Amino acid sequence: MTIDLRSDTVTKPTKDMLEAMMQAKVGDDVYKEDPTVNALEERLAKMFGKPKALFFPTGTMANQTAIKLHTNPGDQVICDKDAHIYNYEGGGASFNSGVSCKLLQGHRGMFTAEQVVEALNPPDFYHSPLTALVEVENTANRGGGSCWDFEELKKIKSVCDTNNLGYHLDGARIWNALVAKPETATDYGKLFDTISVCLSKGLGCPIGSVLIGDEALMQHAIRIRKILGGGMRQVGYLAAAGLYALDNNIHRLVDDHNKAKEIGEVLNGLTFIKKVEPVETNIIIFELRQKTDETKFLRLLDENNIRLSGMGQGKLRIVTHLDYTDAMHDRFLSVLKQVKI
Ligand SMILES: *Cc1c(COP(=O)(O)O)cnc(C)c1O
Numbered sequence: 478m479t480i481d482l483r484s485d486t487v488t489k490p491t492k493d494m495l496e497a498m499m500q501a502k503v504g505d506d507v508y509k510e511d512p513t514v515n516a517l518e519e520r521l522a523k524m525f526g527k528p529k530a531l532f533f534p535t536g537t538m539a540n541q542t543a544i545k546l547h548t549n550p551g552d553q554v555i556c557d558k559d560a561h562i563y564n565y566e567g568g569g570a571s572f573n574s575g576v577s578c579k580l581l582q583g584h585r586g587m588f589t590a591e592q593v594v595e596a597l598n599p600p601d602f603y604h605s606p607l608t609a610l611v612e613v614e615n616t617a618n619r620g621g622g623s624c625w626d627f628e629e630l631k632k633i634k635s636v637c638d639t640n641n642l643g644y645h646l647d648g649a650r651i652w653n654a655l656v657a658k659p660e661t662a663t664d665y666g667k668l669f670d671t672i673s674v675c676l677s678k679g680l681g682c683p684i685g686s687v688l689i690g691d692e693a694l695m696q697h698a699i700r701i702r703k704i705l706g707g708g709m710r711q712v713g714y715l716a717a718a719g720l721y722a723l724d725n726n727i728h729r730l731v732d733d734h735n736k737a738k739e740i741g742e743v744l745n746g747l748t749f750i751k752k753v754e755p756v757e758t759n760i761i762i763f764e765l766r767q768k769t770d771e772t773k774f775l776r777l778l779d780e781n782n783i784r785l786s787g788m789g790q791g792k793l794r795i796v797t798h799l800d801y802t803d804a805m806h807d808r809f810l811s812v813l814k815q816v817k818i
Pocket residue numbers: 534535536537538540561562614617618647649650675677678686
């Protein structure tokens with residue numbers, strides 16, 4: 478048995494999910510005639526209390542569309558130095574939208590309203606790029622699955638309102654935050670102009686992301702998606718997986734969080750481990766005492782068919798997910814307890 482803890486994207490669709498996909502009613506979505514895609518979009522728009530939603534093949538394309546919606550070439554986007562849009566979207570912000578990112582030195586992928594105010598370029602100071610958008614990520618991936626304090630998000634919203642800035646949420650793992658914290662999806666809908674969500678992470682779909690937003694923005698979003706090559710045809714088969722996941726796979730994220738906490742506790746008890754970041758959801762980031770031990774540690778795990786990922790700078794990452802079973806969890810913890818370094 479292979480225990481793959483590199484990412485929550487490694488899950489495979491279950492028999493029941495595949496069954497739901499096979500039963501889907503489909504049509505040509507470029508004509509907006511796919512009933513299952515339409516149902517998924519309507520459902521997510523409603524869930525977040527927004528007028529419109531649009532299905533995307535990937536979260537990257539959804540985020541890139543959002544950046545394009547809120548900016549003009551030459552503008553600047555404020556985000557954390559660890560943001561997915563800056564680190565993991567192939568430089569798309571500059572390629573697709575011609576914008577630069579002003580990187581904030583946040584804590585665990587999160588920053589404060591005060592930092593946003595400090596990073597703003599005054600619009601009449603024409604030497605600097607025009608600040609157009611603030612982007613936040615919840616949960617923050619490189620932050621270790623950390624969840625934002627909602628009060629801080631509200632303060633940032635008011636900075637955006639005062640300064641006429643767009644406010645985008647990269648909610649690839651918003652489901653984890655919704656399960657871990659008291660706020661609801663509509664609370665997020667009230668705050669943000671646009672929200673991207675992933676169906677292919679913790680929710681276990683093979684593909685799919687959705688961008689949710691206000692009417693005028695989303696009318697433009699379908700044009701941007703087309704330009705990015707994202708017009709799709711009978712994708713109700715994929716949207717059906719999304720609907721199935723929304724019905725069945727949100728509440729169970731608690732199990733992923735509990736397992737992650739237990740892994741964090743075991744790691745904390747090991748002498749060769751220097752630091753484990755606080756575990757808030759399904760991501761565990763940790764560092765070994767000696768950089769040189771890392772190869773040995775990973776090799777020992779590999780011999781036991783256990784895989785996790787390196788994040789650079791001596792940091793390792795474990796992500797729990799739908800396909801990480803109780804039996805795998807027991808086995809992983811027992812292997813960890815026996816590792817001698
Ligand atoms: C995975 C992820 C995305 C989207 O990635 P795709 O692989 O393009 O679907 C966006 N933001 C964050 C924080 C992510 O973890």
